[in-house]
Amino acid sequence: MRPGHCGRDSPRRIRLVKNGPMLVEGPVEVELEDGTVVTSDRFVVAICRCHRSGRYPWCDTSHRRRSG
Amino acid sequence: MTERASAHTPRLPQPRGPVSAAVIEALHRPCPGAALAATAAARDDPFGEDGPLGEDPQLSLYVCYELHYRGFRGVDPGWEWDPELLRLRGVLERSFHQELLRGVAGGDDLEGELSTLLVEPKTPGGVSHFLATEGNWPQMREYFTHRSLYQLKEADPQAWVIPRLTGQAKASLVAVEYDEFGGGRGERVHAELFADLMAAAGLDAGYGHYLDNAPATTLAPVNLMSYLGLHRGRRGALVGHFAAAEISNPPNSKRMVHALERLGAAEACRHFYLEHVDADAVHEQVMRHEVLGGLLAAEPQLKQDAVFGIQATELLERRFADHLLRAWLSGGTSLRVPLSG
Numbered sequence: 001m002r003p004g005h006c007g008r009d010s011p012r013r014i015r016l017v018k019n020g021p022m023l024v025e026g027p028v029e030v031e032l033e034d035g036t037v038v039t040s041d042r043f044v045v046a047i048c049r050c051h052r053s054g055r056y057p058w059c060d061t062s063h064r065r066r067s068g
Numbered sequence: 069m070t071e072r073a074s075a076h077t078p079r080l081p082q083p084r085g086p087v088s089a090a091v092i093e094a095l096h097r098p099c100p101g102a103a104l105a106a107t108a109a110a111r112d113d114p115f116g117e118d119g120p121l122g123e124d125p126q127l128s129l130y131v132c133y134e135l136h137y138r139g140f141r142g143v144d145p146g147w148e149w150d151p152e153l154l155r156l157r158g159v160l161e162r163s164f165h166q167e168l169l170r171g172v173a174g175g176d177d178l179e180g181e182l183s184t185l186l187v188e189p190k191t192p193g194g195v196s197h198f199l200a201t202e203g204n205w206p207q208m209r210e211y212f213t214h215r216s217l218y219q220l221k222e223a224d225p226q227a228w229v230i231p232r233l234t235g236q237a238k239a240s241l242v243a244v245e246y247d248e249f250g251g252g253r254g255e256r257v258h259a260e261l262f263a264d265l266m267a268a269a270g271l272d273a274g275y276g277h278y279l280d281n282a283p284a285t286t287l288a289p290v291n292l293m294s295y296l297g298l299h300r301g302r303r304g305a306l307v308g309h310f311a312a313a314e315i316s317n318p319p320n321s322k323r324m325v326h327a328l329e330r331l332g333a334a335e336a337c338r339h340f341y342l343e344h345v346d347a348d349a350v351h352e353q354v355m356r357h358e359v360l361g362g363l364l365a366a367e368p369q370l371k372q373d374a375v376f377g378i379q380a381t382e383l384l385e386r387r388f389a390d391h392l393l394r395a396w397l398s399g400g401t402s403l404r405v406p407l408s409g
């Protein structure tokens with residue numbers, strides 16, 4: 001499965017990665033909690049769902065499991 | 069408009085033993101030349117005591133491969149397809165491959181390999197960790213120098229695999245490559261971002277400029293990519309390698325950003341690694357699910373090769389890191405020829 005192709009007739013598909021980010025076809029604009037708007041024109045954008053990213057709202061792989 | 073340093077054609081390097089001497093000597097002449105490969109390849113022990121990962125064979129391979137990228141200043145482009153030189157390259161490649169097989173665990177547990185890579189060690193070792201915690205600026209510049217051999221042709225070796233893929237695997241790999249190549253903007257090509265980093269660190273951003281400085285441990289990971297990329301039969305391993313690299317990049321790049329902040333480096337230096345945190349957090353997902361997943365759905369028999377590509381990448385990266393850390397912890401330089409000035 002791939003993040004959906006953005007055509008006029010087809011809905012934009014968003015893929016949720018288990019224990020990971022949300023993949024959205026770019027470009028995207030994200031309005032943050034405080035009203036700031038950030039943009040990314042990458043072909044696919046990984047949006048952080050774990051709230052641990054140092055690059056929030058983008059995923060920076062901080063969601064990964066840590067070994068003991 | 070002046071030509072960007074990254075567009076320079078490199079000079080032929082200094083030889084490091086009998087095989088590289090024969091190759092480099094031949095390249096100074098027009099193609100086809102004398103029976104160069106016959107002499108070098110027919111030696112009983114073409115690799116010296118250091119084996120296939122030693123200085124002489126790794127530089128020889130690097131030079132042979134470079135003919136497929138940008139070539140060397142003043143060298144006849146016909147050498148790229150010279151049968152004698154290709155025969156020698158084949159001898160070097162087979163022993164390189166055998167040596168890698170000896171060093172990896174093998175098997176076909178792809179999920180296991182990937183999940184190991186996806187776990188962050190609590191106490192990270194490695195070069196980026198060292199640089200983030202105790203490395204100094206000269207060591208950072210050495211690191212850039214080593215990496216320039218790959219980073220100034222970043223994503224080029226992986227582009228060889230495109231015609232060997234089909235369907236979703238092809239579409240998604242090309243999407244990742246499009247991002248590596250700046251999404252249609254020349255100044256955003258990752259190799260150009262690295263050239264900006266080099267210039268900002270006071271280093272020469274010329275393509276291949278530091279070849280003589282780079283030891284075999286630095287050349288081997290680059291040779292692996294060229295080897296896997298240039299052989300259609302190694303497409304599974306190339307894709308495994310590419311996925312492994314993308315998975316390892318974000319945490320390493322985060323530590324590099326910390327290191328560069330700690331050392332007060334220029335913005336262009338930070339920018340290269342920040343871009344690799346953001347980009348590769350996406351690339352690793354696309355490479356794993358769509359490229360690797362897509363390729364193995366179409367050609368399940370390539371699973372073992374994909375595992376080999378991952379393991380060989382890890383093996384050579386570990387050797388590279390061990391070499392740098394050993395040199396730095398003993399207070400020396402990690403380069404074969406130290407930087408002047």
Ligand code: FES
Pocket residue numbers: 019020021022047048049050051052053058059060061062063064
């Ligand atoms: S989901 Fe990846 S860092 Fe939060």
Ligand SMILES: [Fe+2]
Pocket residue numbers: 222248258344347
């Ligand atoms: Fe990149």
Ligand SMILES: [Fe+2]
Pocket residue numbers: 248314347348351
């Ligand atoms: Fe990448």
